[in-house]
Amino acid sequence: MKTVPLPLPERQAKAVKEASRRTGLSQADVMRQSIQIGLPQFLARLCPEPDYLHPPPLPPGTMERIYAAQGPEENERELRLVRRAVKRSEKR
Numbered sequence: 001m002k003t004v005p006l007p008l009p010e011r012q013a014k015a016v017k018e019a020s021r022r023t024g025l026s027q028a029d030v031m032r033q034s035i036q037i038g039l040p041q042f043l044a045r046l047c048p049e050p051d052y053l054h055p056p057p058l059p060p061g062t063m064e065r066i067y068a069a070q071g072p073e074e075n076e077r078e079l080r081l082v083r084r085a086v087k088r089s090e091k092r
Helices: 010-023 027-046 062-069 072-091
Strands: none
Touching: 010 027
8 A cells, every 4th residue: 555645624634534433434544435435526527538429519610611721622522422422321
């Protein structure tokens, strides 16, 4: 087991001491169990997993800037691909 110095504000130190008294565990065990129980919740709140199926929407005007930067040949190529995909879906 690794020892980690952990300075606590007075209020938290009192809360740990009270939890120790109420549970009969040592203060070190109270802190270890608190970390064990609370760390997954901490990570879920502050480091959520990216949602690849539902990405956040693009800022307004982004698509217009992207398509305005393309030349007519890129837009025509995309139109051909979309038309081809529509034809394939209509055949099904």
